[in-house]
Amino acid sequence: MTANMDAFHALLEEMRLAFLSELPERCDRFEALILSLETSPDVRDAFNELYRGVHSLKGSGGTHGLSIITTLCQQMEDLLSETHAQQGFGTAFATRALAYVDLMRRVETVAQQDKPDYSDIETGLERLRQLTLQRRKSGLIAESSTVMTGLYQKTLEALPLQLTVVGDGLTALARLLHEPFDFVIVGRELRVLNGMALMAALRATETRNQHIPAILVSSKRGEVLDHARFSAALSRDQTLATNLVAAVRAVLPG
Incomplete structure (x- = not known):
């Protein structure tokens, strides 16, 4: 039984590391889509792909025990939904969205440490949340x-x-x-x-x-x-x- 559990945990860790190794490529794609929306706000396909990608990443983060990814993607989803509703894609949106992607890249590094400390990333998330809220x-x-x-x-x-x-x-x-x-x-x-x-x-x-x-x-x-x-x-x-x-x-x- 112990050997089976050890093998199971080893498999989960292998899947988690594979997920983290794919994160930079996902971030690269998110950046390209964000920049596309900044210059061509009416590109529906770019928005749909970006939203689906962030939503999928949110679920994957939870599956691999990375709640920081889930929280990050939830906030980015909120930004995307609100911006889409207001038709507000442009430089301000791109700056904020790219800041979320930068935090995603930092998660990949921190998550591979022996004792991951996400406090700096959480602080960055709170700053972005306050920016989005402003006085609301x-x-x-x-x-x-x-x-x-x-x-x-x-x-x-x-x-x-x-x-x-x-x-x-x-x-x-x-x-x-x-x-x-x-x-x-x-x-x-x-x-x-x-x-x-x-x-x-x-x-x-x-x-x-x-x-x-x-x-x-x-x-x-x-x-x-x-x-x-x-x-x-x-x-x-x-x-x-x-x-x-x-x-x-x-x-x-x-």
């Missing part, structure tokens, strides 16, 4: 219904916010464990991990988002768990839009 606050929407997600975004569009949307509770928990947010809006009837379980799990961790303000939105009346510590619990009814704006304003820091 960062909120996570955890909601399985696309209709409700659209309502939240439309309702809150006048506020100085950057909203990140995820469709299931497990993905929301993963992001809350690794990325800083100012508040979270949680649908009670989430897929995979419901809203109550999501927040109860987060409150039990010792992470930066452990005490994050959370707003619960539910179509059901029922008990709200004390250890989930919601700042507000809102009903999905005709008052939701007004109540949501008020609840978000109440929890915004500063």
Whole structure:
């Protein structure tokens, strides 16, 4: 049994090293696509390939136990989505996107050390996050219904916010464990991990988002768990839009 486990771990390490050895080539391709978008913002194929590549790398990073890659790619995905929505490809976008690629290159070096220390890369990620946010606050929407997600975004569009949307509770928990947010809006009837379980799990961790303000939105009346510590619990009814704006304003820091 021990020999089998040793062989299994050796195989996993071999796969991890192979993944890291391919990272510089991926970074080279990302750089070429970013520069293409800087000079020709309307090249749809370049954007689609870049987004798919970053999304694929995010999944691969998690598979090989490199959560720093997952976090990095999640932030870069957010930048790509927001820039695409605003049709803002150009020099400012390219500068920021290339900075993410530079951090990816550093991961390849650090990850091969005996005791990898990603603190400098994490600091760089936080600087890029603040650059993207500028004076806006960062909120996570955890909601399985696309209709409700659209309502939240439309309702809150006048506020100085950057909203990140995820469709299931497990993905929301993963992001809350690794990325800083100012508040979270949680649908009670989430897929995979419901809203109550999501927040109860987060409150039990010792992470930066452990005490994050959370707003619960539910179509059901029922008990709200004390250890989930919601700042507000809102009903999905005709008052939701007004109540949501008020609840978000109440929890915004500063």
